[in-house]
Amino acid sequence: MAMPGRVAAIVWKDLLIEVRTKASFHSMLAFSALVLFVFSFAIGPDTPLLRRIAAGLLWVAIVFTGLLSLSRTYQSEEAAGGLEGLRMAPGDPRFIYLGKLAGNLLLLLALEVVLFPAAAVLFQIEMLPHALPLAGIALLGTLGISTAGTFYAALTLHLRAREIMLPLLLIPALVPPLLGAVNATQLVLDGNPFGDAALWVRLLVAYDVVFFVVCTWLFPLAVED
Amino acid sequence: MLRGIDLTVEPGTSLVLTGANGAGKTTLLRIIATLLKPSSGEGTVLGLSLADDGESIRAATGYVSARGFAYDDLTAAENLRFAARLVDRPVPDERIAEILVGVGLGDATDQTVRTFSTGMRRRLALAVLRLRPLRLALLDEPYAGLDADGVALVDRLVGELVAAGTTVILASHQSGEATRRATRALRIEQGRLVDAATPDGRAG
Numbered sequence: 001m002a003m004p005g006r007v008a009a010i011v012w013k014d015l016l017i018e019v020r021t022k023a024s025f026h027s028m029l030a031f032s033a034l035v036l037f038v039f040s041f042a043i044g045p046d047t048p049l050l051r052r053i054a055a056g057l058l059w060v061a062i063v064f065t066g067l068l069s070l071s072r073t074y075q076s077e078e079a080a081g082g083l084e085g086l087r088m089a090p091g092d093p094r095f096i097y098l099g100k101l102a103g104n105l106l107l108l109l110a111l112e113v114v115l116f117p118a119a120a121v122l123f124q125i126e127m128l129p130h131a132l133p134l135a136g137i138a139l140l141g142t143l144g145i146s147t148a149g150t151f152y153a154a155l156t157l158h159l160r161a162r163e164i165m166l167p168l169l170l171i172p173a174l175v176p177p178l179l180g181a182v183n184a185t186q187l188v189l190d191g192n193p194f195g196d197a198a199l200w201v202r203l204l205v206a207y208d209v210v211f212f213v214v215c216t217w218l219f220p221l222a223v224e225d
Numbered sequence: 226m227l228r229g230i231d232l233t234v235e236p237g238t239s240l241v242l243t244g245a246n247g248a249g250k251t252t253l254l255r256i257i258a259t260l261l262k263p264s265s266g267e268g269t270v271l272g273l274s275l276a277d278d279g280e281s282i283r284a285a286t287g288y289v290s291a292r293g294f295a296y297d298d299l300t301a302a303e304n305l306r307f308a309a310r311l312v313d314r315p316v317p318d319e320r321i322a323e324i325l326v327g328v329g330l331g332d333a334t335d336q337t338v339r340t341f342s343t344g345m346r347r348r349l350a351l352a353v354l355r356l357r358p359l360r361l362a363l364l365d366e367p368y369a370g371l372d373a374d375g376v377a378l379v380d381r382l383v384g385e386l387v388a389a390g391t392t393v394i395l396a397s398h399q400s401g402e403a404t405r406r407a408t409r410a411l412r413i414e415q416g417r418l419v420d421a422a423t424p425d426g427r428a429g
Contacts, residue, residue: 005310012310080294080296081292082290084255088283090284225261
């Protein structure tokens with residue numbers, strides 16, 4: 001009972017600060033839109049090509065934007081006086097990881113609610129008929145990014161060059177969910193039955209489960225002084 | 226670096242730690258709070274093992290760090306409400322307001338902490354100690370940045386805690402009533418604890 005209450009408290013606090021300052025969401029929105037525009041302008045007005053690689057462009061935009069928000073995961077704690085205030089809470093310190101993970105997941109999913117329709121317009125793709133499978137793939141892919149990202153953000157928290165160390169460590173770790181999400185999304189967008197994407201969906205599920213268990217287990221070591 | 230620390234504090238008493246900057250006062254408080262693991266040695270806090278019972282020790286301990294702990298974009302009341310939820314003690318709004326009035330922040334309840342002065346931030350940090358009954362309170366530089374009223378507030382707060390049976394350990398450069406009335410005073414010199422005379426001249 002105590003652990004879910006503390007997780008909810010962190011999510012409530014982080015979302016309240018985000019709603020009040022809009023510090024992360026607005027910059028994430030602007031950055032992701034910029035990534036999509038830059039890619040589509042660089043490739044040119046070749047609509048069939050853009051459609052073929054739409055899923056890749058979309059997920060690259062999500063990963064890059066995710067890096068932006070993940071690097072800020074513990075920023076509010078640092079400004080508030082460090083992680084000590086949270087670590088002094090009674091009980092298992094893993095509630096910090098779970099709360100931060102939930103906050104990152106919600107923020108990225110909120111971004112995707114805007115980003116997927118924007119990509120549909122930009123790349124002239126029919127997404128609405130595939131909304132349900134796309135939502136499932138987005139949830140699994142985003143969970144993978146948030147699970148690993150929240151943990152690596154804690155690992156690099158006290159590093160002097162954390163802005164560069166986080167992407168250097170995290171991007172290689174995100175190759176499996178990126179592969180799974182891109183391939184599953186593209187198969188669905190190409191009008192294939194959802195069953196054809198089962199292999200990639202299974203990869204996403206396996207990654208999410210393994211990383212969630214391992215990162216949650218190791219988190220106390222990542223924040224220990 | 227701390228060396229050969231051998232310290233016993235009687236329950237329900239107050240201890241003042243003094244020492245030069247960097248002597249290790251904060252390090253010692255953080256070890257007692259289970260935020261930092263000692264490289265060697267062992268200890269018990271509230272009868273519990275520092276190495277094995279961190280969760281139980283934290284459940285009965287309040288720690289006010291020198292920097293304090295408050296979110297700039299939350300109001301004083303929201304910060305306190307969050308702190309209460311972290312320790313599984315949801316507190317009604319009336320009690321939150323009462324606590325804030327008690328630390329002199331009655332007019333700033335709905336003000337975001339970003340607008341607070343250093344002294345107001347310190348008062349908010351101290352307010353957390355009134356959220357729940359504690360067996361151990363650790364205060365790092367509690368007088369820093371406070372005006373005369375603030376110093377009196379710390380003294381009153383420490384007096385209340387000790388009267389309620391809470392063991393209080395203060396690390397402080399400045400002296401106040403609480404440091405003068407402390408049961409015991411120790412000084413950290415070159416990483417070791419030595420007896421010190423209390424500021425009013427009593428032996429530690």
